[in-house]
Amino acid sequence: MKQGATVYLYELAWILPSIAIPVGMLAALLVTAFGAGIHVPSVAGRIDPTRVTETAPFDQPGVVQTGPVSYEVRMIGQIWAFTPNEIRVPVGSTVTFVATSKDVIHGLFIPGANVNVMLIPGQISRVTARFDRAGEFFMACHEYCGIAHHTMGGKVIVEPRS
Ligand code: CUA
Numbered sequence: 001m002k003q004g005a006t007v008y009l010y011e012l013a014w015i016l017p018s019i020a021i022p023v024g025m026l027a028a029l030l031v032t033a034f035g036a037g038i039h040v041p042s043v044a045g046r047i048d049p050t051r052v053t054e055t056a057p058f059d060q061p062g063v064v065q066t067g068p069v070s071y072e073v074r075m076i077g078q079i080w081a082f083t084p085n086e087i088r089v090p091v092g093s094t095v096t097f098v099a100t101s102k103d104v105i106h107g108l109f110i111p112g113a114n115v116n117v118m119l120i121p122g123q124i125s126r127v128t129a130r131f132d133r134a135g136e137f138f139m140a141c142h143e144y145c146g147i148a149h150h151t152m153g154g155k156v157i158v159e160p161r162s
Contacts, residue, residue, distance in 0.1 A: 043124070046122060060074065061074050061076050063089070076100060077100070077152075085154030090158070100125065106118070108125070137155060137156040137157075
């Protein structure tokens with residue numbers, strides 16, 4: 001009787017955390033997914049990778065204002081450059097990057113902003129970030145794309161409002 005109760009307590013000491021830990025992780029996942037707005041960048045469409053420069057919106061790469069404080073960057077990645085490679089927006093802007101690759105797989109990574117996507121030939125990547133701090137943000141290719149991969153970069157310049 002007494003031994004049975006001890007075994008039961010030991011079992012309980014393992015069973016309770018083994019339920020509580022996954023429940024806690026699930027709660028953390030739900031909070032980050034729905035509360036903090038963290039999500040995997042979506043595939044925003046397909047494109048013929050051999051006709052990128054003739055296909056809208058990539059026939060006119062650059063920065064377009066889409067609202068009072070929102071901008072869209074239409075970007076092409078190719079060996080070994082981003083077009084455009086310098087983006088200027090006022091502080092507080094919400095910037096949506098719509099990007100693709102003309103040749104091999106590249107990446108678009110902006111440390112300090114919520115931007116981390118792959119640029120895959122034939123696929124359009126879309127990611128939105130808010131720039132609440134003035135300054136320069138380095139933009140890097142973070143997928144190895146050949147001999148000059150390390151030179152493939154650019155910057156987002158977030159300007160103070162006048
Ligand atoms: Cu492009 Cu590495």
